[in-house]
Amino acid sequence: MSHAIDIVQGEEWVLARLNRPEVRNAIDEKMVSELHELCAHLEREPQILIITGCVAQTSRGPRGIFASGADISELRERRREDALRGINSGLFQRIAALPAPVIAAIDGFALGGGLELALAADFRVATPQARFGQPEANLGIIAGAGALWRLKNTVGMPLAKEILLAGRVLDGNEALAAQLVSELHPPVELQAGAEALARRIAQLDPLAVRLSKQLLEVPESAHPVADNIAQAVLFESDAKFDRMQAFLDGRGKS
Template identity: 45%
Template sequence: MPSNLIVQAPADGVRLITLHRPQALNALNTALLEELAAELHAADQDPQIRAVVITGSRKAFAAGADINEMAERDLVGILDDPRVAHWQSIAGFGKPLIAAVNGFALGGGCELVMCADIVIAGSDARFGQPEINLGILPGAGGTQRLLRAVGKPLAMQMVLGGEAIDARHALQAGLVSEVTEPELTVERALQVAVAIAAKAPLAVRLAKEALLKAQDMDLASGLRFERHAFTLLAGTADRNEGIRAFQEKRPARFQGL
């Protein structure tokens, strides 16, 4: 059983993962990242799980990397850091990943948020990449994903100045998808997850992949991928069930086939 996570199944098809290092404001040490990567890998392989919500505490989603652990690593340790593989595994999660964020999401915490597909933020949430204050820069995708999410000027201000932004600013900039009251953040994220879990799993996975391709491909290549995915789904049982359910005015019963 993971020691730095609380894992629950609050609804059919939904897994809720809570970061649980309260004494360190959920700072992301190697052990936590390893456990998180393992849990997400297991969820990716489980056909019964169709969406995952990740959250922290009311005070902090995750306040960054574990600085005490970082201080113990020399250059050789950094170059051979096992956390790199853990971050790659987390970022490569194939099913919908929803972040429910309250409090601080700084450094690695902000980078973890940017690995999610949908971000529900409490109005008290704060997002930032303050690594520059330690004489370093974001090392888990922060410089790359942040610029793509919020654009060059704000990304430069956040990374070079080490400035955090609040939830409303993050919503305006496109870093989060929705802002709610802090006490409702997890509940709202679970509502979104339940709605997604009720959709056709193959269509959801391919739709997510197609949307992510749009970040990295030119338009013509992205459109080719979209057409290919659309054609693949046209031959599925879930596509036929979806059309039948619409015609019969009843909820669809998707099986992932």
């Protein structure tokens, strides 16, 4: 049986490749289910996650694609109770809350739910050919899986309004200028660029990164008490003593 995502397990990160090229990686319930299974694994055994797309055959030849949005054939049939289940929003929130950082590597379309999936990641790297937009209002619905708040927090309210209310689509260079993505790479180097970022993250102490990620999401009123508690945990960790001693030993040799 075919899978909606292909998973490559590495030593320091897991790569999940969306694999429905025949429908431009439209996000259906099967893909949602498989991503939930991956999240359950990463919640038990934290690792950096890289989410990327695949290559689709188009009338203009092979083209990279991240995700063109929710599967419209399913979306058309959904009713009130389906909306209240939060099918995509629940998944994207789970991805955003994973213990280790998440990287979205984007080529081609990241539209609708595809952009909302990318927004759930901690980092986004892309190609100049990437396209980012939220066309939901054209279909008579809202961007209900995170874009209405994650997008404005990422690019600011004025640009978020252009995307959400006026249908603006950004290319890779515009997304870089708006800080929607942090790096651009040619398509053939996109995965390598994402893996290089994952390697930089992996060089840091995993527990310090994990706690920092969690603390970035707590309300301002919880600081500095939450910071002090997290620091107290880290001050007792073996990694803190080992890493600081290595720093001191290295400084003594310079």
